[in-house]
Amino acid sequence: xxxxxxxTLRLEEFRPGILSKAExxxxxxMVVMEIEAEKEDRGHSHNYDQCGIVVDGKIEMYIxxxxxxxxxxxxxxxxxxxxxxWKTFDESVxxxxxxxxxx
Amino acid sequence: xxxxxxxTLRLEEFRPGILSKAExxxxxxMVVMEIEAEKEDRGHSHNYDQCGIVVDGKIEMYIxxxxxxxxxxxxxxxxxxxxxxWKTFDESVxxxxxxxxxx
Numbered sequence: 001x002x003x004x005x006x007x008t009l010r011l012e013e014f015r016p017g018i019l020s021k022a023e024x025x026x027x028x029x030m031v032v033m034e035i036e037a038e039k040e041d042r043g044h045s046h047n048y049d050q051c052g053i054v055v056d057g058k059i060e061m062y063i064x065x066x067x068x069x070x071x072x073x074x075x076x077x078x079x080x081x082x083x084x085x086w087k088t089f090d091e092s093v094x095x096x097x098x099x100x101x102x103x
Numbered sequence: 104x105x106x107x108x109x110x111t112l113r114l115e116e117f118r119p120g121i122l123s124k125a126e127x128x129x130x131x132x133m134v135v136m137e138i139e140a141e142k143e144d145r146g147h148s149h150n151y152d153q154c155g156i157v158v159d160g161k162i163e164m165y166i167x168x169x170x171x172x173x174x175x176x177x178x179x180x181x182x183x184x185x186x187x188x189w190k191t192f193d194e195s196v197x198x199x200x201x202x203x204x205x206x
Contacts, residue, residue, distance in 0.1 A: 002166040006156070006176045025152035026183040027203050049128035053109070053156060053199050055176055063105040073109045073158055075199055080129040096156050096178055098201040100130050 006032055006055050006096065024101060031097045035059065035088050043085035048100035050078040057093035061086045109135055109158050109199065127204060134200045138162065138191050146188035151203035153181040160196035164189045 004021075009032055011019035017036040022029055032055075043062075053075040060069045061076055063084045070076065078084045107124075112135055114122035120139040125132055135158075146165075156178040163172045164179055166187045173179065181187045 002169040002180060003164070003171045003173065004178045004180075006178060023154070023180045025154075025180065028152035028154055028180075028201070030154045030178065030180050030201075032178070049131035051126070051128075051131055051133045051201060053158070055156070061106070066105040068106045070106065075107045075109060075133065075135070077105060077107075077126045077128065077131075077133050096199075098131065098133075098154060100203075 004032065006094065027101050029099050029101050031095075031099075033095045033097055034092055035086075035095070036092050037088050037090050040087040041085045043083050045081055045083045047080050049080050050084075050097065050099040052076055052095050052097035055094040055096055057088075057091050059086050059088050059093040059095070107135065109197065130204050132202050132204050134202075135197070136200055137195055137197045138189075139195050140191050140193050143190040144188045146186050148184055148186045150183050152183050153187075153200065153202040155179055155198050155200035158197040158199055160191075160194050162189050162191050162196040162198070 011021050014020035017039045019034040022031045054070045058071050064082045114124050117123035120142045122137040125134045157173045161174050166181050167185045
């Protein structure tokens, strides 16, 4: 499917507390992700860039030494190799996330 | 800069009628683009995936045989090699667009 409406797109359970739907091409992976309130990824890194935008809700992210609470229409760019993590608070968050297909 | 607020981010002229700001990593290019009303790209293709989301405004896009008018919170995914183009109408559109760094 070439086009998605993120307000109505049906997501599926990806991990406990995270719903998602992915489009996988030859070299990009685009994922819509909805993360529940009170979840956390304390940090990890990988050797490819990753980026995205908050569509709805709120999330705290850190990328290297930068840390910010992001809401709707705020984007992030995680350079290859940089440690990053995230945390939700009292509400869920919906993201559109894009990364390299790890082939 | 790891984080951008797309509602307030300052864009620069990229081509006549298109303002943009890009973040270029090792393998991804993330671009915020604001396209004026009444502009058109009749179509082209390239050998890498491209995807993105409408942040504000309205744009018609086609990807292969699929054609849709997209507004806020609607995403697109352009598989490698597929012909695609776009057209704006009576209002501008703001997009977050991601593609492979063509190296």
